[in-house]
Amino acid sequence: MSQKGFTLIELLIVIGILAILSTAMVLVINPAELLRRSRDTQRLSDLSTLKTAVGYYLVNVSTPYIGGSSTNDTCVGGTTPTLWATVFGVSAGTFTSSYSTTSVSKIDGSGWVPIDFADLTGGSPIGSLPLDPSNTSATSTPSLYYTYVCNKDNLTFEMTANMESDYYEKGGTNDVESKDGGDIDTLYESGTELTIGPTSTSTNFYPGDD
Ligand SMILES: [Ca+2]
């Protein structure tokens, strides 16, 4: 007797195999993790670009101001140590928190990296300040934003970004958070002095982060 099509058992086996394969594909590819990783890569690239730009400013301007358009008093060692952020509402212990909706990306000293890059003779190396790809609110979980602080005496600076992928987070395959030489092992720190900013992730500074 000749059979046409599949028997029920055959169909069930095929469906079962397909189910296993599709689960395996999701486990291997994990689209959500890939998106997180791609945003983290952007964060690393953004802070690298900014670090280079600030370094360029420091060596090419005779009187550098790294804490606003004409002051260094908003750096640690000055009268009003300030922490600039790309979102509203970040508070960080002894630092005054600064955020401007209207000028957060500006390169004239009013942005979250408070340096007047337009002061450079050859023009600014960057057109605008990058923001975190997610730039979520200061109290959301995870909190995803950038911060900047400076040191008046050394003319040094530090920026932070929060990694969200398993790959780049603390303990991950390419852990950049705990191996950057800074003093917070759950944040990526970049700059020329990595111990200027808050030393813990408490008091609303990346609360409960990992
Ligand atoms: Ca993290």
Ligand SMILES: [Ca+2]
């Ligand atoms: Ca770190």
